[in-house]
Amino acid sequence: MFFASCASCLLAATLAVSAPAAAQSATPGAASGARAASATQAMGTTSGAGASSADNADNAGSAGNADSAASLDNEFDARQKVLDQRTEENNYRYAVAEHDCYSKFFVNHCLGKARDSMRSVQADIRKEQLALDGEQRVQRARERDEQAALKRAQDEAGAPQRAADEARNAQAYEDKQRQHQLDQAQRAAEAPQRAANAQAYQQKQQQHALDQAQRGISPSQAAANTQAYDQKQDDFQRKLEQARQQGAQKAQERVEKQQSFEKKQADAAQHKADVEARQKQAAEKAEQKRQDQLKQQQQLEEQQKQQQQQQ
Structure with a gap:
């Protein structure tokens, strides 16, 4: 009596929750078997081709052909899509089985069987996923090795030119450094003369200011005189x-x-x-x-x- 009341409660709850899903589980339940069969068949063919894809990857890596590398990438993508589709179908079948279990008397036993079936398929998918990931890692490592070898070959081919460029740049740098040192030495040698010229100019300016102050010439008059002198100089130069x-x-x-x-x-x-x-x-x-x-x-x-x- 207790089990019957519990079963009726669970049945009412599942019917209230899964009423919209009942319409979906009618057709997908029938189509899921076909999809699972097609997915299993596709995985069978792809898993059969998986053993030879490693050899194809080795041949493609040794040959260094970009087209074969692209075809391997396409094959990996196709196999990954199949695995993703199988995962989705497995999760869908488990959800349907879980939903159906709540309408049965031995709910826990039914859920355990559904979970075991789901985990078994999930383990197979996981095994194939690990194999696919391993092949992809091998392919990526091979591509990295090929790129590294190609770069080394290019570096070795361009080494003489780089050495010549570096030698030319080093010589140009040394020439610039020597010229800079010569310029600094010349400026240092000319520094006393420049300082003496600046001091003499300042003294002339001070003496000129003193002379103008003694003659009673105002700054504005001095500016006018300077302008007149400059004008005379311009006229003289023009003449x-x-x-x-x-x-x-x-x-x-x-x-x-x-x-x-x-x-x-x-x-x-x-x-x-x-x-x-x-x-x-x-x-x-x-x-x-x-x-x-x-x-x-x-x-x-x-x-x-x-x-x-x-x-």
Whole structure:
């Protein structure tokens, strides 16, 4: 009687709590077997492929192929999804079994069986999860080793260039340090002269202020005088620059005149040479003409002598 009253109380409580879940457990209860079977079959195939995935991971790691590494990552993701799905289905079946147990007479015995079944499946899933995690750790360690080997190879290949760059940088740094030391030494050597110049300038300023005070010149008058002096200096510099420009222009004009004079002298010398050449040619022609006339006269005289002799 006591067990019957307890069973009726538990049945009322479970019906009040699980009334919305009854509609869900009708279809998922039937579909859960199919999903469990499909999940078990998928895990059977993936677990069968799990032994060979390690070899594939070894081959991919030794070959260093990015495509094979990506395919292994995809395989790991697919196996992880299957394990997650099996875990969800196991939890769902346990929840359904737990819910059904509260409607039975031996509640604790039913709950214990459901819990044992759930833990058995959970242990299998845990075993496969540990195996998958181990394969993933091996794959990640292999990828890290490959990346480390690739980086070492790159470092070894770039070592001569880095050594040359470091040597060049070290030489440049030493040159800069030596130049800096030379500059510091030069500044230290010039420091007394700079201090003497600054002191002399201050003394001149003080003496100038004393002279202006003695002459009764106010600071405003001194500023006006300074401005007038600066204006005079500017005017002088401007006039000096104008004089320089005028001197340069006149020098250019003198050069041009000298060149023109030399050209005229050269033209006059050439004209004189041409005149003398023409005069010489005229004298030679006149002498030739005179010689011709003398020859003609001599010939004429000889002809006359011959005629007289013939008579």
